[in-house]
Amino acid sequence: MKLALTALLGAGLSLSLAQTVPSPAPSGIAGFVNNNTVGSYPCAGGNPNSLAVPLSNQTDAAVVQVDQQQQQQQQVMDAQVANTTYAGYSGPAGQYSYGTCPDGKAPQYPANVVRISAEDDSIRAGFIPYGATLVELWVRDRNGAWRDVVLSFDNTTNYLTDPIHPNFGPTVGRYANRIKNGTFTANNETYYVPRNENGKNSLHGGDVGYDRSPFVVESFNATSIVFAHVDPDGFQGFPGQVDSRVIHALQPNATWAISMSANVSAPQDVQTPILLSSHVYWNLDAYADGSNSTILDHVLHMPHADKYIQTDSDLIPTGPRPDVSGTPFDFLQPTPFRRNFDNSTGICGANCTGWDSCFWQSNEPARDEPQLELYSPRSGIKLSLTTDQPAFQVYTCSGISSPTKGSLPRKKSHGGDGTLAEIYENHSCVVIEAEGLIDAINNPDWNVDQFYSASRPYTWAAEYRFSNVDEQGQPIAASSAATATASATATSASVASPSIANATSSAINTPARRDTNGM
Structure with a gap:
């Protein structure tokens, strides 16, 4: 399998942050217009022709899928933040960052959904600009x-307002995962970033990471979308301005490809830590088996993850990177989570059972084979992940519902109604973050360089391919799968995401994998 992710070459998708981009997409996608101007959506102000257009003015009903309740809540949110300038934070606990917009004002419609599909309609997805977030993925x-x-969330404005903020599907940065004590040293200075996890450590870039930042939709078509974001110098305590881009493309054979890049644009001589993911x-059953659907019977295989990062009770690295053999971290062979679940107490933190762990591939694996596979014996859906990243953070949702933090509503496609009548239970999902080693910036003995500058850009690439297997994880013949697909078409039509006509394919190329000691 070819991993391909530095540039979208087809259908007018450009990778130059400052140039004009053609707009090949059909009009009316999720509440904004094609205007040929980079960076115009979703920022307010400037050229009137580049403003986002209210949903009521859109005509493509097959693509615009925002219900009346979402529009009403969006209007309330717009009113709350319409006059906010980029001078810090606004909203509850400083939840909004508008550094993306050149005039410093809040973007319009950051919660509107853009839907794309593969040319062969084997996979469908929806995204919102807020956090460059994936909100649905249909296979x-x-x-x-x-x-x-x-x-x-069914109601995507919840991404901006829900106090739990579970990081459902966003891009995380400027530094994903944890930074011990929220501090690091660079440029002969000590920097301090918000300690937003239990008041002790920094998580996913601080109070207002990329997950809380409305990205600009730089360009899009029926199969691909490009998001861009400007992270100002000094924001959240990080040095240097970082210009980031996230590219999502849906390809034939049920493949979702992601490419991320980040460039330090100013000052020219500054170094800053960058770690995106x-x-x-994930729940590959999609909660179709009832309210007690967990991922404990999902089978995980990481054939090259031979070591793990040892952590303390706050999930901060203590230094050692032991072998996984003979431990609950051993997924070198296909292993259901349930097999070692009872032996995992404390792995995901104090008084916690499950995993919230960083698995390291100490030897660079071949790039023509998946580095991680996950499948459900029930649904027969298999995810195969190929990436240029050396590690995986695996979190089995041990704290997604708690008496202290609260619970999260299930969406309709998961058997809920968007209220707390049906919630996401603990251990009913798994997060898989392909990334660099956690807090390597504070572990110099690892000899891993996670500091970037104007002369050293950051890149990240991953490809998720979906297929079908039997209960033992063996591939199902293509002819059998095709027969099953044909017989299920009528049944699934009511829940399928809308197809998009005139799909245009996009090619993707891949960078070479970075050396694990020079990420």
Whole structure:
């Protein structure tokens, strides 16, 4: 399998942050217009022709899928933040960052959904600009029925307002995962970033990380979308301005490809830590088996993850990187989570059972084979992940529901109604973050360089391919899967995400994998 992710070459998708981009997409996608101007959406102000257009003015009903309640809540949110300038934070606990917009004002419609699909309609997805977030991902199970295999909110404005803020599907940065004590040293200075996890450590870039930042939709078409974000110098305590881009493309054979890049644009001589990732919550059964659907019977295989990062009770690295053999961290062979679940107490923190752990591939694996596979014996859906990243953070949702933090509503495609009548239970999902080693910036003995500058850009690439397997994890013949798909088409039509006409394919190329000692 070719991993390909530095540039989208087809259909007018450009990678130059400052140039004009053609707009090949159909009009009316999720509440904004094609205007040929980079950076115009979703920022307010400037050229009137580049403003986002209210949903009521859109005509493509097959693509615009925002219900009346979402529009009403969006209007309330717009009113609350319309006059906010980029001078810090606004909203509850400083939840909004508008450094993306050149005039410093809040973007319009950051919660509107953009839907794309592969040219062969084997996979469908929806994204919102807020956090460049994946909010739905539809693939077929072994019986040919569509299933939405990622957790999210039905009402996407909840991403801006929900106090739990679970990081359902966003891009996380400027530094993903944890930074011990929220501090690091660079440029002969000590820097301090918000200690937003239990008041002790920094998590996913601080109070207002990329997950809380409305990205600009730089360009899009029926199969791909490009998001861009400007992270100002000094924001959240990080040195240097960082210009980031996230590219999502849906390809034939049920493949989702992501490419991320980050460039330090100013000052020219500054070094800053960068660690990006995609923070998706997976349930490959899509909760179709009832309210007690967990991922404990999902089977995980990481054939090259031979070591793990030892952590303390706050999940901060203590230094050692032991072998996984003979431990609950051993997924070198296909292993259901349930097998070692009872032996995992304390792994995900104090008084916690499950995993919230960083697995390291100490030897660079071949790039033509998956580094991680996850499948459900029930649905027959298999995820195969190929990436240029050396590690995986695996979190089995041990704290997604708690008496102290609260609970999160299930969306309709997962058997809920968007209220707390049906919630996402603990251990009913798994997060898999392909990324660099956690807090390597504070572990110099590892000899891993996670500091970047104007002369050293950051890149990240991953490809998720979905297929069907039997209960033992063996591939199902293509002819059998095709027969099942045909028989299930009528049944699944009511839950399928809308197809997009005139799909245009996009090619993706891949960078070479970075050396694990020079990320």
